[in-house]
Amino acid sequence: MAETWNPKIVGFLCNWCCYAGADMAGTSRMKYPPNIRIIRVMCSSRINAEMVIKAFQMGADAVFIGGCHPGDCHYVDGNYRTQKRIAVLRRLLEHLGIDPRRLRLEWVSAAEGEKFAQTMDEFAKEVAELGPSPLAALQREVL
């Protein structure tokens, strides 16, 4: 099990900045580990606690949320709402026995392909060090 384990990361990316930044990484042919599965939303503030917890519950080892830089939100201040929600959610995850480092929020602009690729690199390594999520292990047992 241990040698075949590959961290599963679910990514929620806002359409205007981070998703475009991820596209930019592709257009520039930057390489990063294939752990993330990206789900596009219009604004990072579309994501609520239930979706993140659902991802962990279903066996994700980590969740990544990407939005616009502060002040650059396409919807004025959606990213500030995301930031507040994530702060609360991190504490909730701790109660659930999930290391809050498994939930990462990052601001990536449409031009920052390099930052996106670097972040993916770092995050994949960090999650690999943390090992499989306890909920993911539980999920596998149930299945």
Next chain:
Amino acid sequence: MKIGVYVCHCGVNISNTVDVQKVISEVSALPTVAVCRDYQYMCSDPGQEMIAKDIRELGLDRVVVAACSPRMHEPTFRGAVEAAGMNPYCFEMANIREQCSWVHEDKEQATRKAADLVKSSVARAALLEPLNSTEVPVTHAALVIGGGIAGIQTALDIANSGYPVYLVEKDPSIGGHMAQFDKTFPTLDCAACILTPKMVDVARHPNIELLTYSEVESIEGSVGNFHVRIRKKPRYVNVSLCTGCGSCATACRLVGRIPSEFDMGLGKRGAIYVPFPQAVPLRYTIDPEKCLMLKHGKCGTSPKCVDACDRDAIDFSMTEEILEVDVGAIVVATGYKEFDPTIKREYKYGTFKNVMTGLELERIFAPSGPTGGKALINGKVPKKIVFVSCVGSRDKRIGNPYCSRVCCMYIAKQAHLLKEKIPDADITVMYTDMRAFGKGYEEFYERVQKEGIKYRRGNAAEVYEEDGVLHVRAEDTLMGEPYELEADLVVLGTGLEPSDAADAIGHMLHLSRSADKFFLEAHPKLRPVDTVIDGVFLAGAAQGPKDIPDTVAQASGAASHVVNLLSKDVILAEPIVAEVNTDVCAGCRICEILCPYDAHAFDEERNVMTINKAICKGCGSCAAACPSGAIAMNHFRDSQIVAQILEVI
């Protein structure tokens, strides 16, 4: 449910890394998938036709295309499925190029990921609901921000097509940087002779409302219907009375004592001034920061300008005005600013008066400039002249890795003009790489070399002074040896940066910037004048450093996109908006505070929230926060997102 899935090879862009057949065999096994095919180029005509044929013959009700980013071709495929009779919002795209094949090397893992992404798109597609666009009326007018050559050309083209244009310029005159130039490369046309007639056309055009000395204060609304507030700064001169005679300017107590911005501080003006003699409108403006009357409430016994003006045009009680206009489209033409070379301390700009920038030298050449067009630097004719290229361009240390595109050629032009004025001058250009890419540019560069101007490869390391003489130290990178030149004039080939106005305007319109801080176009190749914001277009150096021909071409391009939009009476508005299920809504009003657009209105009678579809922009923040799950974010419903989560894990 009948879903058609189409996997694109994108030539070999996808199929080199992703095993397309393996993806197809996995996806075909899904119970909702009726057909799964692959093709070399799904976006091409035969690719689109393949989908249309299946919709007609197999009666597909959902289509998934696994190809490039939806930011690239979602509109293309939505159009294709709609033409074949399917609701365009029942279409879904899986991004297996930008976010898979292009960023991963391991074929097995990339194929695994691609299959996951396609399956997640299929799950989402099964839950998509047909949506219908609503028609929105279009306001038949345009706003152009910036009155340089880009804004001028855009405004004229739109106005000539018969639509009203508001042209907003922050300075007292239109003309921008081009008005500061003496001659243009490579034809050596006099800049004023080709620009000023256009400026006059703008002022005279019945369809253009020229708003100089004005700034855009706020912009609300969206494509077709923007509401703009414009702040007209007080000129303290009544423009309908002022004839531009200039008696006030000669009378001003401060005449010749204030550095002129137009002359880059080399020439002097008074507190009441026009930036340059060919200004449009030719109306005087009082500088509130400098005028004794406005600053101290006292100017000798009485303000001399008032005494000199026989039209009684001067009015110190003038205050700023706010103008509100409605437009259907906006063009951002905020231009550039010259790089500030004081950051490059090794060139001692600001320390020595005979180290100057390209734009400053431009004013020295200009017949209307501080020296009347004579090549005089601090009163002396320079004999040893050194040009330094790439100051503020191609320089990672100062954060400007990009090429400013115009400096190589303006240096060649300025070297030519100096040689013409001072035939015995010894002129050396220290260049990094010569970039003479435009029409007639290479030929001009060759001509300049034949005139005796020396080009040495390798940039200057430092400028220093010894015994009152400037020395430029450099390395000749072709010869591989360091050398030094004496100079009585050092011209810095300063690069271009986005203008200061770009910050505020970009923020108001939510425009993205590229890594070079210039505005980001919707697509670098195919949509260079569009932004990702519908109804907002780019013209000129606001989008990236450009010479005049490219600026004018882009300006006309932006104008044609505006006209294209304004020629419609109605446009279709995105139906991707939030909706309240009033049966479930508990009336807690949490969503109301979250909406950045005030699209929520509380119905006191029924104790439920309502959302105005025309105002909602579809961020979904309210849907995420609703404690009772009463708000559905169309096209991004909870169920649709959760279905994707389940498939990718």
